[in-house]
Amino acid sequence: xxxxxxxxxxxxxxxxxxxxxxxxxxxxxxxxxxxxxxxxxxxxxxxxxxxxxxxxxxxxxxxxxxxxxxxxxxxxxxxxxxxxxxxxxxxxxxxxxxxxxxxxxxxxxxxxxxxxxxxxxxxxxxxxxxxxxxxxxxxxxxxxxxxxxxx
Amino acid sequence: xxxxxxxxxxxxxxxxxxxxxxxxxxxxxxxxxxxxxxxxxxxxxxxxxxxxxxxxxxxxxxxxxxxxx
Numbered sequence: 302x303x304x305x306x307x308x309x310x311x312x313x314x315x316x317x318x319x320x321x322x323x324x325x326x327x328x329x330x331x332x333x334x335x336x337x338x339x340x341x342x343x344x345x346x347x348x349x350x351x352x353x354x355x356x357x358x359x360x361x362x363x364x365x366x367x368x369x370x371x372x373x374x375x376x377x378x379x380x381x382x383x384x385x386x387x388x389x390x391x392x393x394x395x396x397x398x399x400x401x402x403x404x405x406x407x408x409x410x411x412x413x414x415x416x417x418x419x420x421x422x423x424x425x426x427x428x429x430x431x432x433x434x435x436x437x438x439x440x441x442x443x444x445x446x447x448x449x450x451x452x
Numbered sequence: 453x454x455x456x457x458x459x460x461x462x463x464x465x466x467x468x469x470x471x472x473x474x475x476x477x478x479x480x481x482x483x484x485x486x487x488x489x490x491x492x493x494x495x496x497x498x499x500x501x502x503x504x505x506x507x508x509x510x511x512x513x514x515x516x517x518x519x520x521x
């Protein structure tokens with residue numbers, strides 16, 4: 302794997318590479334209009350990172366790849382903090398999803414049995430009653446008659 | 453922890469950027485060390501002491517416990 306000698310170019314290059322992957326994924330999933338928008342945003346972000354990498358500041362040193370020990374410590378702490386935040390957000394999202402799915406699921410597990418809105422029994426419930434005989438017969442009666450005739 | 457980095461630097465007429473270039477750290481890090489907001493690593497503390505030709509325990513005074521990271 303080739304390495305980028307100019308440290309200032311590393312962050313923008315990585316951003317462009319990651320942006321290309323994400324833009325292709327968005328293009329496949331949501332259409333190429335959204336992918337174009339994302340690509341333009343990533344190009345602007347890469348240009349901004351390249352400009353910021355040349356500044357005489359802590360952020361510029363981190364982006365520009367010339368961080369000393371204090372700035373590296375700040376970066377390590379920031380990464381640890383961001384990982385904590387992302388992990389917490391992921392757990393909270395998963396918990397919310399589970400709660401939403403649990404509240405949306407029917408209590409009996411059969412949608413036909415819970416589809417009564419006017420208080421009248423559904424066709425499925427009527428068919429499940431003992432001794433019920435439909436005028437049209439069973440839903441699969443044509444199959445049984447066909448199989449009996451062929452036998 | 454108090455230190456004598458600013459005192460030694462001004463005695464030699466060096467700017468913070470020049471000292472940072474000699475020590476291989478940024479100007480902001482020199483500012484943080486001088487104001488005791490950041491405690492340098494042991495190798496950097498020895499580099500500072502050797503550059504100013506002062507014993508490290510004289511450059512960094514552990515008696516005055518202050519804030520630092």
